[in-house]
Amino acid sequence: xxxxxxxxxxxxxxxxxxxxxxxxxxxxxxxxxxxxxxxxxxxxxxxxxxxxxxxxxxxxxxxxxxxxxxxxxxxxxxxxxxxxxxxxxxxxxxxxxxxxxxxxxxxxxxxxxxxxxxxxxxxxxxxxxxxxxxxxxxxxxxxxxxxxxxxxxxxxxxxxxxxxxxxxxxxxxxxxxxxxxxxxxxxxxxxxxxxxxxxxxxxxxxxxxxxxxxxxxxxxxxxxxxxxxxxxxxxxxxxxxxxxxxxxxxxxxxxxxxxxxxxxxxxxxxxxxxxx
Amino acid sequence: xxxxxxxxxxxxxxxxxxxxxxxxxxxxxxxxxxxxxxxxxxxxxxxxxxxxxxxxxxxxxxxxxxxxxxxxxxxxxxxxxxxxxxxxxxxxxxxxxxxxxxxxxxxxxxxxxxxxxxxxxxxxxxxxxxxxxxxxxxxxxxxxxxxxxxxxxxxxxxxxxxxxxxxxxxxxxxxxxxxxxxxxxxxxxxxxxxxxxxxxxxxxxxxxxxxxxxxxxxxxxxxxxxxxxxxxxxxxxxxxxxxxxxxxxxxxxxxxxxxxxxxxxxxxxxxxxxxxxxxxxxxxxxxxxxxxxx
Numbered sequence: 001x002x003x004x005x006x007x008x009x010x011x012x013x014x015x016x017x018x019x020x021x022x023x024x025x026x027x028x029x030x031x032x033x034x035x036x037x038x039x040x041x042x043x044x045x046x047x048x049x050x051x052x053x054x055x056x057x058x059x060x061x062x063x064x065x066x067x068x069x070x071x072x073x074x075x076x077x078x079x080x081x082x083x084x085x086x087x088x089x090x091x092x093x094x095x096x097x098x099x100x101x102x103x104x105x106x107x108x109x110x111x112x113x114x115x116x117x118x119x120x121x122x123x124x125x126x127x128x129x130x131x132x133x134x135x136x137x138x139x140x141x142x143x144x145x146x147x148x149x150x151x152x153x154x155x156x157x158x159x160x161x162x163x164x165x166x167x168x169x170x171x172x173x174x175x176x177x178x179x180x181x182x183x184x185x186x187x188x189x190x191x192x193x194x195x196x197x198x199x200x201x202x203x204x205x206x207x208x209x210x211x212x213x214x215x216x217x218x219x220x221x222x223x224x225x226x227x228x229x230x231x232x233x234x235x236x237x238x239x240x241x242x243x244x245x246x247x248x249x250x251x252x253x254x255x256x257x258x259x260x261x262x263x264x265x266x267x268x269x270x271x272x273x274x275x276x
Numbered sequence: 277x278x279x280x281x282x283x284x285x286x287x288x289x290x291x292x293x294x295x296x297x298x299x300x301x302x303x304x305x306x307x308x309x310x311x312x313x314x315x316x317x318x319x320x321x322x323x324x325x326x327x328x329x330x331x332x333x334x335x336x337x338x339x340x341x342x343x344x345x346x347x348x349x350x351x352x353x354x355x356x357x358x359x360x361x362x363x364x365x366x367x368x369x370x371x372x373x374x375x376x377x378x379x380x381x382x383x384x385x386x387x388x389x390x391x392x393x394x395x396x397x398x399x400x401x402x403x404x405x406x407x408x409x410x411x412x413x414x415x416x417x418x419x420x421x422x423x424x425x426x427x428x429x430x431x432x433x434x435x436x437x438x439x440x441x442x443x444x445x446x447x448x449x450x451x452x453x454x455x456x457x458x459x460x461x462x463x464x465x466x467x468x469x470x471x472x473x474x475x476x477x478x479x480x481x482x483x484x485x486x487x488x489x490x491x492x493x494x495x496x497x498x499x500x501x502x503x504x505x506x507x508x509x510x511x512x513x514x515x516x517x518x519x520x521x522x523x524x525x526x527x528x529x530x531x532x533x534x535x536x537x538x539x540x541x542x543x544x545x546x547x548x549x550x551x552x553x554x555x556x557x558x559x560x561x562x563x564x565x566x567x568x569x570x
Binding site: 245 | 283286287290293294295298299301302304305306307308309310313314316323324368369372377382383385386387388389390391392393394395396397400401403404405407410411412415416418439445449450452453458477502506508510513518525527530534535537540543544547551554555558559
């Protein structure tokens, strides 16, 4: 691959161009139609561009009809609570098992790592009943509990990270008389910053994109989240592709922006998480 | 204050306080359900009544003998086959995006983009592409003189492959990023030495790149298998299992059995079968991954 032949170069760029086209084609159709009026939509081909890119009526209508302000609000509450618990519990847990030796520590860590093998999708039949017993069905904290309790990505990432922070830092702080609790929140936790950033982004995207959990656990209209709001909206508007396009774009924009600005953390996190 | 206590007392407090809640959550939402599933799978519980009858292996007999249940795995096969092709493409794009290339980062960014998009949104995105009368794919095909009335999501023989191709679109970039990370960890001097010895591009790929990423290929293939076993959201949103159940997947069956037909016992047995299948696949994977380390 050191000296490229012209034919190979053409093939390389040609295949990339085709791939780019295949990836952009479906979103392009959405963009082309989200700005069309009903008449335009019926009169024009799907591929044709709209008369004006300033016709935001479909977006406004979709936002209202899909109850997206409620959906975004609920989704943000779920994401914020999930992140808070994941970060606090995950980093504290990894401080305890990453810094101290104690009996059964190996077993404890093993329990967490082994749990990755149990696919969450298989245990819902029982978890549904558990959440019902606790009384959190149709409560935003129900899914939060599942995202915090059943997923251990945060523990995996923090554990890897904390091992690379030299223990001398803890020791010198102890000599200066800092309590262990203070060492954790004033020294170790800030040093875990990059790991926290990775967790924040991966979890935000995962929770935002999840449909399965909210579909099962949040069935009431006031508990709608982005995924379920889109499903309900499609139920009322199926066939009205110009409306559906607008709604789909509204839902895809937030994670796309996050992705553009945080790509480095996303790529790192995905590679680390997959190899676990 | 805490720092009045001795370090060893502080240690004990921290170990207990910091591990207790995560451990309780893990036991409640990962281990308890796994064990409870096994217990329920031997009963006829309807999900509500106080009583559940112990019925032995009846549920498992039902899972394996009823073609409506076990036969559904046939539909999952399409996702597996398309997943293999998806991995080949992922390796190809990882290889060319690792080399010198104009716009490399842009292409990488673009190819990975589908992975971070909302699954429901992606489903409708393709709902429009594959729509028979208004769909853009048929419009394009008609434009170049090919048949333009294919019912991509309405034909029993086609529907699973259509859905799996959406999975291809969504996850190829994810596989690619993992391959790319593996490729970047191959020492550059191996390639330099090889090109001094006169190895061409293909030979370098065949004898340096491939052997160095075998483990990652294995990893990705296992992700493909477990992913194919657990397919749910695309068919659920886009076809709700239709036409005539042709695109139902095993997980969809479990959800319907439990939450529509209130047959928790049978749904538990199905879950256990899926759980065992995934655990078996992952154990084989760990065995292969660890084999080289010893």
